[in-house]
Structures are given as C-alpha cells and as structure tokens.
Amino acid sequence: MKTFRHGIHPGDYKDLTRHIAIERMPFTDELVIPLSQHLGAPSRLLVKEGDKVYRGQIIGEPAGFVSIGQHAPVTGTVKAIEMRHHPSGKLVESVIISRDPYSPQTFYNEHAMEWESLTPGELISLIQHGGFVGLGGAAFPTHVKLSVPEGKKAKFLIINGVECEPYLTSDHRVMLEQFDDVFYGIRILEKVLGCERFYIGIENNKDDAIALLNKRIPADMNGEVVALQTKYPQGAEKMLIEAVLKREVPSGKLPIDVEVVVQNVGTIAGIGMMFRFGQPLIERVVTITGPGIEKPSNLLIPIGTKLADVLDYCGGLKENTRQVLFGGPMMGAPQVYMDVPIMKGTSGILCLTDEEVTIREEYPCIRCLRCVDACPVYLNPSRLGALAKTRDYEGMLGYHVMDCVECGSCSYVCPSNIPLVQRFRVAKALLREKQAKQRKAS
C-alpha cells in the first residue's frame, strides 16, 4: 500500500466520533467573525455597527490577492466591531453579530451558480470572494493555490482526505455524507486548473470512505481514490504528493513546481456546495472529541460560534479536563479563552484530561536516532535541537531547518521529551525575520 518514507504511528483514537453522523448545531445568540481567519491580509470591512446583515451576505472583502471574503453566518445585526480574542492568542478586529431571533435563517442568496460559461479567472475570483481557505487547518487561501503562475501547469489535482491527525473525523464524515459536493467541487477545480487527472488520497483507517468514493466517482470523470497506509504526517502536502505520485517537491518550491495542486476534501465540498446552492463558506464540520468532553460529536457549526457555546452543546467539559485544543493533538493550538470563535480553519476541538496531559521531565539528548527515523523530510532533529539550544540559527540553516514541515513527529518520539519542533518553529520565525530585514536593506 502506498505511503511516504519515515513518519510515525500514533494511535488514531478516531473511534470516539468515527460513526457519528454530522449534526447541525443550532444558531447561537452572538457570533464573532474575526477579519483575519486566514494566512494573508485581513479582509476589508464592508459593514458598520448597527447594520442589518443576512445569512451569507458578504461583510468583508478581500484586501489584496492573498486575502479572502468574510460572510455573515447568521441573519442579525452588527452589534459591534471590536478587538476580540482569537484562537491564536492575539486580539483581532472582529465583527460581532447578534442573531435575529425571528429570522428563519435561510440563505441571503440561494440559487445554483451558472459556472460552465465562466473563465478560470472568474471562477477563481468567485472562490476568493466566497471566502475559501484550506479547511484542513492551515487556512491558506484556496484561490492562491488555484492561480497557476505563468509557464507552469497543474497536471494533477490531489484531494487530501487523509486526515492523519489522531482523534479528528470531520473530513471522514464529509466524505461519507457530502460526496456529491466533493465531486461537484472537483469538476469546478478541474475547469479552473485544466488538470488531466485527480486523485483522492485516503488513509486505510477509513475503509468505508475509500469504498464509497470509489463506487461514486462519476463515470465521466478521470480520477481515482488512492488508499494510503495510515501514517502521520501523511496529510502534509509534501508527504501526500510523495505517497500518491512518488514525486518530491524540491526544497523551497511549491507543489505546482511538480505539476500538482493539493486541496483539502472539506474545502472541495464547500466549493461544490457554493456552486450548487450559492452558499459561501459560512459553516463547517468540526469534530468535538477527546476524553474530556461529555458528548463527542461531529457538528456542522456556523463560523463565528463561540467555543463555550459549542462545549455546552456537547454536554460540557468533564471535571478532569486539562486541555482544550483547536485542531488535533499533533499540531493543535491550546485555548484558554472560552469566548474564542470557531474559525474557517478549525477542524476539531479536542478536550484532553489529566491522563493524556502529562508534563514529563526533560533529559539531555542521547542521540537515540528516533527523531532521525521519524522526520518525514529526513532532517537531523537531534543536531538541529543541539544547535537551537546554543542559538546557532545560521548553523541550523545549513542543516535545512527551513525545510521542516513542523509536523511534530520528532517531539512525539523523543524519549528525552525535548520540545524539538517548538525550537524549530522559533528558529524558522527568527530566520525569516532576518531574511526579510536583509531583503529590505539590499
């Protein structure tokens, strides 16, 4: 069975929610829509305090190429525009909308889009204004990846249904329940990219999704489902391309340089839904799971719904909960403020208890090789960690720290509990800052 080299095998813990169908979470009274939910420039505000907004109405427009539209997830009134806590820990300008309790919450603009006659450029603009980002977690604007630079060609479209993070099942449920939207979305993207063939990469811990999608691929479409051996971090773009096509993205380059575009399956389903029903990205499927939550679920949640409301809807946290994460256990971000909103990139809410959250003693590196054997991009995390300790960031550059995909496999296997990936994140940020400064100077 296909896969990439190296990587790790954490337990998948997906049984908590694997078989639970997607359920729509009711609209809450107050929602918070940060103008920055994506990588790139924050969206430009289109509404002011006191404005009436309708569900699906655009309230923020792209403020440049690497920026997207934002939409009202409910019909209601703009209560305030102010700085609010963001899941990243920062304060971010956000639109606070109070729900109109008497509105039926139907779409503002409910109709299928006529897209066959549109040019790829027009489709890309629609996707940008529809507010689409990678729903797998990175929240990189989708249209940027779809805009193939002059002279390059996207031969293959790879749909990422890997969901390699333990615990999470939102993509899995989307594939089982929204496959029509997935295939519709693929048609749109094929038109945009002009690609020859598509592959849907799914790990073999989701047998039912592999079988179902295999059966449902429309006869006129040129693509296949690729079953992959379950291994972390297969959902990382570079690893997925290697697993499916045996191609390596050159260091410092993008997937398009090996004629590939990768999109998350949830993103594709969202795009399919927009062109089928006119609905922009105003809600997403989120897995609420972990031993710390009373009622694990897969919920369809309006973007902007507050974390506390979601936890309450799932029966609340158990007494021994010690950690609430946005995302999975490998790359997720811990939350402290319960009023942060669910964002476009929030694939899961993971609640861990005293039992899973253990802070273990750090030992010196004993050069046991585990990190070298785990690193999916074949770095030497042991040496990099030693260099980071002495703050020799230039030295780390020589050991290819910039190629690190920050998957955390090294930290996971480290018997000495050294926070390797965290040190690399810091080093990369500092090096990038320095490079930007040098570029400005010269």
Added chain:
Amino acid sequence: MSSLNKTLEIKTSPHIARGVSTDMIMRNVVYALIPVSIFAVYAFGLSALLVLITAVVSCVLTEHLLCVLTHKQSTVGDWSITITGLLFGLTLPPNFPLWMVFFGGVIAVALGKFIFGGLGYNTFNPALVGRAVLQASFPVAITTWHPAFSTDRFSTIASSTLTFPFMEPVYDTVSGATPLSVMKFEHIAAKTSDLFMGLTTGSSGETSALLILLGGAYLVYRKMMNWRIPASIFLSVAILSGILHTINSQYPAPDFMLLSGGLMLGAVFMATDMVASPITPIGVWIYGALIGTMIVVIRVWGGLPEGVMYAILFANAFSPQIDNLIRPRVYGTSSRWSRT
C-alpha cells in the same frame, strides 16, 4: 458556565507523546545486562560479584557526589550511570583488586562522562575510558585472569581481589590464560562451542557470547538498540579475518575472532552507546566497519592480544566527524553529500 473555571494547561504541540522515555531505555539496557552479570558470577564466583558491586557503587556514588558538588539535581535516577558501572565491572578480570575497581569507576564517571557535561555529551564510552586508564595504570593486574569454574569459587575470595589499597596484588592461584592470548602467543584456537557458551577464561562479562547476543536481541526487539552497529562490526571482522585466514591459516579464523575476547560484549553493549556513535544509518555502518577493522588489525598485528576497547574508543573519537560528513539527504534536495 462551569467550563470557565478550569485550570487549562498551555503547552506547545504535540500534545500526546509516546510512552518511551530516556530513563526507560536505560533501565532496559540494565535488564539486558542482568543475565550476563549472573553468568559472570556463576562462572567466576564471589570475586566477580564483589568486582561488579564495587564497580556499580563507585560509579553511582561518584555521579551523585559530583552532582551535589556542582549544585545540580542528581542524575542517578536516569539509570545511565548504572549501565556504565555494570559494563565497566564486566570488562574487568574477575579477580581484579577492588580498590583498583573503585579507582577506575571514579575515573570513568569523572573523566569519561561528567567532565564533558554528563549524559548526552560524552565523546567516549565512559566505561571504556575507566578501563583504558586502568589498563595504562595497572597493566599486569588487568591482564591476569582467574580461571573460570574453579571449584572453590563460591567459598573463597581470590587474594588479589582484597588487595590493600595502593598495593600491588599477589596472586595465589595459577592464572588462566585467555583464548586470545593462547592464540596470540601459542597459535592454538579454543573450541568455538566453548567460546559461544562461555566456558573459557576472560573478563567477567565477556565470556558468554550466547547471553550477550540474547541481551542484544532483547534490546533490538524493544527498538532500544541500533542493530546496525553490532551487525557492521560482526560483518567487517568476519570479512577481514576471513580474508586473512584464507591467505595464511596461522591467522585466527572468523568464528574464533568473533566469539573470543571482548568482541561480543563490546559490539553489542559498548559500541552501541548512542551518545558516542554516529546518528545516520550510513554513518553507523562506517563507524562499525571502522571498529571491526581496528579490532582485526590490533589483534593480528598489534602487541596486545585484545583490541576491542581501543577500537571502540578510536571510533568514538571519529563519530562526530562521521556525522559532520555523512548527512542524510533532505527531502526535496538532490545531493546526498550536502554541505554548507
């Protein structure tokens, strides 16, 4: 809202970890050495037991005292020093004077490990550093071997064992010759099966190839040892001595080479010291081949019958350079020998 009253933990990802920890790895190496140690006591009796106990106690005590003196938290709990002590004791002749054992243990920890910065920073295998100092200081005592399976081994202690501190030992029995010295000076090879089962004379822990290999297999099975290191040593020794034996049958045959002396103990438990060996698979093969070649060269052409200790220390010194030269090819780059 009850969820707001929680004390939530903030830490960096990943938020789950594998169960294996450094102290667990070290503890398992100690487990793997237990059969070897028991056999040492069985074959050589009370003297060997006293040597092992003294070796472990001196190492653990030295590490603890050095930590206290330098106002650091004691690192005895990570078990690595117990391995050093046990290995050090197993490399010594079973009737070695206890005061010399103690002295060597202090040196092993202080000069072999602590001076470099403790666990994770030692360039050389600490147990071998201790032994090398003893070899230089007490060349007679460290090459005088008590015969294995002597009848009174559980009732009497060899007089040399209890030598008064700072005195030269006096030997009361006829000392046994090791298979290697017999080979070196008389060109007679011991029986392969005796070597494998541990029925010959030698240092306490080096005689039973079988138990050493079993201990190593356990660690490889638990993924706590790099199998490539012993494999590359065995392979290079077998090939090299095979060639030499074919050219001139006076040179020892590969099976004798592999099973005699400290080769098994060294290849399985000493050369595999993770800290002092290279980190990349290719680097490890080079490291192992270097050790194997040095062993054959010293044994065949050197003045000493045994060369495992020096071979490993020699390769230890090279391993940082091997790591600098041999770097794994990074994903998305083409050069295997990337250097910047």
